[in-house]
Amino acid sequence: MDSRLDRMIARLTTQRRALERAAEETRDLPGPVLEIGLGKGRTYSHLRKLFPERRIIAFDRDLHAPADAAPAGADLVLGDFRETLSALPGRASAALAHADFGSEDRARDAAQAGWLAALIDGLMAPGGLVVSDRAMQSPRWTALPFDTPDWPYFLWRVN
Numbered sequence: 001m002d003s004r005l006d007r008m009i010a011r012l013t014t015q016r017r018a019l020e021r022a023a024e025e026t027r028d029l030p031g032p033v034l035e036i037g038l039g040k041g042r043t044y045s046h047l048r049k050l051f052p053e054r055r056i057i058a059f060d061r062d063l064h065a066p067a068d069a070a071p072a073g074a075d076l077v078l079g080d081f082r083e084t085l086s087a088l089p090g091r092a093s094a095a096l097a098h099a100d101f102g103s104e105d106r107a108r109d110a111a112q113a114g115w116l117a118a119l120i121d122g123l124m125a126p127g128g129l130v131v132s133d134r135a136m137q138s139p140r141w142t143a144l145p146f147d148t149p150d151w152p153y154f155l156w157r158v159n
Contacts, residue, residue: 010150015043015100015133018146018153022096022129023050031095031125032057036081036116041069043100054095059084085119093125099132109134117141124158131155 002010033051035044038060045068047056059077063070070076077084081101097120103109117136124130130141132154141156 007151011133012042014148014151014153016046018131018148018155019043019046019050019098021146022098022131022155023047026095026127026129029095029125029127031093031128034094034097034120034123035059035100036085036097036120037100038063038065038070038076039100041065043098044071045069047098057088081116081119085116085123088123094123095125095128097124097128097130099130099134099136101132101134121158126158128158129155130158 032055033047035047035056035058038044038058044056044058044065055075056071057075057077058071059081061078061080063076063078077088099116099120101109101112101116113134113136117138120130120136121138121140124140129144130136133152135152135154136156138156140159142159144155144157146153146155
């Protein structure tokens with residue numbers, strides 16, 4: 001049986017692989033990156049490394065990240081995802097959306113994935129990628145193969 005530390009290492013290693021693949025596949029596609037679920041800012045920090053010249057907009061209910069791991073000004077959007085994502089000015093035409101909203105409550109996560117996918121889809125540019133720690137689906141999305149032997153992670157191309 002894996003320890004909680006083993007599971008955390010597997011999750012973060014898989015997450016880093018998924019983000020690095022998504023960065024490579026969207027490198028030439030214009031548009032911002034959306035970080036849906038800022039949390040403590042770890043993936044936001046990594047996205048800044050992967051996309052040093054690109055706008056990254058982060059969303060979360062409340063701010064829990066330290067100042068150096070969170071965007072400033074209009075690129076930090078706090079509140080309920082149902083309100084903040086649907087109110088994004090001008091709709092985003094995002095090249096990449098990373099949705100990290102998983103918890104230990106699988107039923108809650110599945111319900112959230114249902115409505116969150118539709119909101120994310122409305123912000124995506126054709127050809128963009130959606131990356132998530134939970135399974136989601138949208139009619140415009142095609143699942144991409146992604147070998148995740150240690151931890152589930154999902155990638156989709158927006159058609």
